Amino acid sequence: MNSKSVRSGGLGQHEDLMLILLTIILVVFFSIMKPSFFSLASFASIARQIPEIGLFTLAMMLPMLVGGIDLSIIATANLASILMGMFMNRYIPKGEENVPVVIAALGIGVAVCVLVGFLNGVIIAIFRIPAMLVTLGMQMVVTGISLGITRGGTLSGFPVSFTSIGNGDIAGIPIQFIVFLIAGAVLLVIMQMTSFGIRLKMYGSNHTATVYSGTNEISLLIRTHMLSGVYVSLAAIIMSSRLTSASAGAAANYLMRAILIAVLGGVDPNGGKGRVMGVFWAVLLFQCMATGLNVLRVNSYIVIALYGVILLLSVFVRTKRQ
Amino acid sequence: MSEKIIELKHVNKHYGGVHALKDVDFDLNRGEILCLIGQNGCGKSTMIKVISGVIDVDEGSEIILNGTSSGRVSAIEAMNSGVRVIYQDLSLFPNLTVAENIAFDRHIDPSVRGVSWSEMRAQAEEVMDRMHIHLDPDRLIEELSIADRQLVAIARALATNAKILIMDEPTSSLTRKEVNVLFSIIKSLQEKGMTVMFVSHKLDEIIEIAERITVMRDGRIITTISNKDVDETQLAQMISGQSISYHQDFSPCGDRTVLEVKNLSCGSQYRDVSFSLMEGEILGIIGLLGSGRTELATSIFGMNPPDSGQILLEGREVHFKSNRDAIAGGIAYVPEDRLLQGLVLNQSIENNTVISVLKKLKTHLGLMDRRKSRELTQKWIEELSIRSAQPQINASTMSGGNQQKIVISKWLSTEPKVLILDQPTNGIDIAAKSTIYDLIRQLSRQGMSIILISDEVPEIYYNCPRALVMHKGRIVKELDCTAVTENQFSQEVLSD
Numbered sequence: 025m026n027s028k029s030v031r032s033g034g035l036g037q038h039e040d041l042m043l044i045l046l047t048i049i050l051v052v053f054f055s056i057m058k059p060s061f062f063s064l065a066s067f068a069s070i071a072r073q074i075p076e077i078g079l080f081t082l083a084m085m086l087p088m089l090v091g092g093i094d095l096s097i098i099a100t101a102n103l104a105s106i107l108m109g110m111f112m113n114r115y116i117p118k119g120e121e122n123v124p125v126v127i128a129a130l131g132i133g134v135a136v137c138v139l140v141g142f143l144n145g146v147i148i149a150i151f152r153i154p155a156m157l158v159t160l161g162m163q164m165v166v167t168g169i170s171l172g173i174t175r176g177g178t179l180s181g182f183p184v185s186f187t188s189i190g191n192g193d194i195a196g197i198p199i200q201f202i203v204f205l206i207a208g209a210v211l212l213v214i215m216q217m218t219s220f221g222i223r224l225k226m227y228g229s230n231h232t233a234t235v236y237s238g239t240n241e242i243s244l245l246i247r248t249h250m251l252s253g254v255y256v257s258l259a260a261i262i263m264s265s266r267l268t269s270a271s272a273g274a275a276a277n278y279l280m281r282a283i284l285i286a287v288l289g290g291v292d293p294n295g296g297k298g299r300v301m302g303v304f305w306a307v308l309l310f311q312c313m314a315t316g317l318n319v320l321r322v323n324s325y326i327v328i329a330l331y332g333v334i335l336l337l338s339v340f341v342r343t344k345r346q
Numbered sequence: 347m348s349e350k351i352i353e354l355k356h357v358n359k360h361y362g363g364v365h366a367l368k369d370v371d372f373d374l375n376r377g378e379i380l381c382l383i384g385q386n387g388c389g390k391s392t393m394i395k396v397i398s399g400v401i402d403v404d405e406g407s408e409i410i411l412n413g414t415s416s417g418r419v420s421a422i423e424a425m426n427s428g429v430r431v432i433y434q435d436l437s438l439f440p441n442l443t444v445a446e447n448i449a450f451d452r453h454i455d456p457s458v459r460g461v462s463w464s465e466m467r468a469q470a471e472e473v474m475d476r477m478h479i480h481l482d483p484d485r486l487i488e489e490l491s492i493a494d495r496q497l498v499a500i501a502r503a504l505a506t507n508a509k510i511l512i513m514d515e516p517t518s519s520l521t522r523k524e525v526n527v528l529f530s531i532i533k534s535l536q537e538k539g540m541t542v543m544f545v546s547h548k549l550d551e552i553i554e555i556a557e558r559i560t561v562m563r564d565g566r567i568i569t570t571i572s573n574k575d576v577d578e579t580q581l582a583q584m585i586s587g588q589s590i591s592y593h594q595d596f597s598p599c600g601d602r603t604v605l606e607v608k609n610l611s612c613g614s615q616y617r618d619v620s621f622s623l624m625e626g627e628i629l630g631i632i633g634l635l636g637s638g639r640t641e642l643a644t645s646i647f648g649m650n651p652p653d654s655g656q657i658l659l660e661g662r663e664v665h666f667k668s669n670r671d672a673i674a675g676g677i678a679y680v681p682e683d684r685l686l687q688g689l690v691l692n693q694s695i696e697n698n699t700v701i702s703v704l705k706k707l708k709t710h711l712g713l714m715d716r717r718k719s720r721e722l723t724q725k726w727i728e729e730l731s732i733r734s735a736q737p738q739i740n741a742s743t744m745s746g747g748n749q750q751k752i753v754i755s756k757w758l759s760t761e762p763k764v765l766i767l768d769q770p771t772n773g774i775d776i777a778a779k780s781t782i783y784d785l786i787r788q789l790s791r792q793g794m795s796i797i798l799i800s801d802e803v804p805e806i807y808y809n810c811p812r813a814l815v816m817h818k819g820r821i822v823k824e825l826d827c828t829a830v831t832e833n834q835f836s837q838e839v840l841s842d
Contacts, residue, residue, distance in 0.1 A: 213713070216714075217713040217714050217716070218712070218713060218714055219704035219705065219707075219708070219714060222697055222700075222701065222704060222714065223701070223704065225693060225697070226690045226693055226697055226698075226701055229690045229691070229692045229693050230686070230689070230690040230691065230692075232686050232687050233686065233687050233688055233689055233690050234690060234701065235669075236649075236669065236679070236681055236687045236688070237701045237702045237756060238669055238670045238673045238701075238702055239701070240668070240670060296690075296692055296693070297692070
């Protein structure tokens with residue numbers, strides 16, 4: 025028989041090592057080019073940047089695992105931020121604090137994102153329209169609503185109990201980084217240890233056989249997009265509290281980055297393959313590179329082209345290996 | 347001596363872990379009609395793909411096309427040498443006209459710009475004249491009968507200077523009369539110098555039309571003989587081979603009816619189907635592709651709701667909304683297309699085995715009990731002797747037979763009352779076949795009721811005491827396999 029038996033786990037760990045190695049090489053490179061890069065300040069900055077893009081990437085990974093994509097995540101996060109901000113500004117007078125209202129606002133943020141995910145899932149699963157079209161349409165709908173509510177403006181003036189989520193730290197570790205680690209660990213458990221996680225990957229690899237085996241594909245797709253919505257809402261909370269503002273057009277460049285990092289981290293755009301750990305190391309690699317290029321003052325337009333090259337390269341390397 | 351137009355020497359082909367062609371020596375003479383026969387999965391399709399250059403062969407193989415020897419043939423070289431393959435699905439464009447389909451290949455030449463409709467029609471008429479057939483060139487393919495589509499497919503091959511015509515089961519969905527028309531056209535083409543090779547399952551037709559018959563089994567060419575030196579019984583023996591000692595070994599089934607189907611109909615797929623299945627019975631359903639066998643099975647499995655009629659499970663009428671209801675009711679279905687419907691190739695054996703019973707493998711926290719799931723997988727690996735398998739290995743690395751065993755263990759995990767197997771030995775080797783047969787018998791002795799669907803006579807005859815013959819959506823007869831010989835059984839099945 026075939027002696028090159030592929031173990032499902034082994035390949036992934038090998039890829040993780042590659043990503044870690046590349047990260048180390050980059051850190052060493054930037055530190056030589058600009059010794060000030062190797063400082064607590066820049067690592068703190070990296071740790072503060074990672075959670076948002078990391079959570080968006082996890083939100084992107086889930087629909088990609090079933091062979092889809094979600095182009096509405098950033099627009100949805102902005103809508104959630106705007107609604108949270110409006111709610112807080114309405115019920116908390118400027119300069120005052122009211123923790124229960126902030127908690128209610130967070131609940132609204134989560135609910136909005138999960139609802140958008142639910143709608144995406146329903147349209148994709150029941151009407152069998154490609155995820156790319158559905159979520160592109162949803163992106164426009166959601167952005168339109170956000171613009172309508174804010175009339176294109178920016179909301180700000182949030183209470184400190186909210187903005188400290190994205191700016192405070194516990195024992196020197198940024199709060200959002202702790203949130204990211206917990207959220208990642210939870211997703212790791214969901215993917216590895218629940219029937220939902222197993223079905224998700226099986227469905228992504230071969231949806232016909234998975235449906236023949238007794239999987240309810242409509243419920244699976246809806247749940248996938250709702251779970252993705254939870255991660256979008258966490259990113260929205262962290263992002264708006266860090267920026268202390270919310271607007272319809274914030275963080276537009278995160279969408280393409282989330283796709284790039286997901287692919288870099290081993291998520292197969294055709295579905296079925298992708299691991300939380302892979303995404304984690306890819307986010308780390310990406311943010312070290314982004315911060316390093318920033319420290320070196322590389323032209324930011326060139327940086328965009330560089331990201332494109334990285335995306336194409338990682339797709340190329342992965343297709344080659346198959 | 348006739349001139350060899352194609353010659354294969356020591357040709358080997360591996361697909362992953364499967365050795366599809368084993369040291370094949372084969373030749374095709376100019377102007378002859380040769381028939382390739384063998385069971386499903388014996389390597390016939392692979393042979394066609396090698397000759398037409400669709401797939402590469404292993405290192406060390408030699409292919410001689412028109413006297414030129416090479417290690418491999420590309421699809422372009424095969425086309426240029428006049429090799430034309432008509433696949434079972436005919437590969438026509440249903441939304442284009444007869445003339446467009448026939449003249450299509452001439453118009454994909456990039457140097458041809460623009461389309462002259464009159465020229466296209468003239469080309470089509472000219473080719474059809476050569477074949478002595480007359481179809482309206484302006485009719486759409488989708489409006490034609492299967493037999494006429496077959497003729498269009500042949501005309502399309504002739505329009506581009508075909509020298510070697512390869513047909514994959516051209517008669518499988520034709521009536522006897524239509525077969526006669528097809529054969530007279532093939533004979534007249536032969537008189538004009540055409541070489542014809544075709545694949546078929548129908549032994550009487552093969553002996554009638556083919557001058558030489560090549561028998562394949564398990565990736566090897568067993569023999570090539572003249573049609574004058576052989577009869578149907580001998581051919582059937584050569585196809586099934588001696589390596590699998592078929593014998594009827596039936597154990598009595600229970601007297602409790604487990605499944606009953608009454609007057610079940612579903613659109614144009616099948617009509618008025620009634621049968622019952624006893625506890626521990628192995629019921630055979632024999633029918634060709636398109637006879638409605640798979641549609642019937644998927645209806646019982648809850649995936650293809652019937653229009654009318656009843657399904658009774660242990661005496662109670664059931665209306666399955668999906669296959670999840672059917673699985674919960676104790677029905678399992680090993681589907682026809684293993685790679686598409688049966689297995690998730692890029693996932694582990696363990697995931698493939700437990701996907702059907704995930705709900706039962708939860709700890710009290712609602713998480714998956716990985717230890718239990720590994721134990722279950724390990725249990726089936728041992729019981730079904732799935733070779734060199736660890737639960738974590740990807741299913742794609744296994745051979746066809748072992749893959750099918752994984753699919754079966756997935757369904758046995760659900761502890762079904764009724765197990766439906768749709769072409770379970772399609773494309774798997776003899777040894778694995780025989781373990782699957784043993785397994786089916788063992789399960790029936792334990793009281794499981796089994797429906798075995800197949801188009802292979804010996805598979806049904808030697809495993810099922812009772813068999814239903816399905817033809818064009820209807821159950822046309824019920825046969826008692828203990829009361830007839832294999833030959834009689836085969837004649838009964840083919841006599842429509």
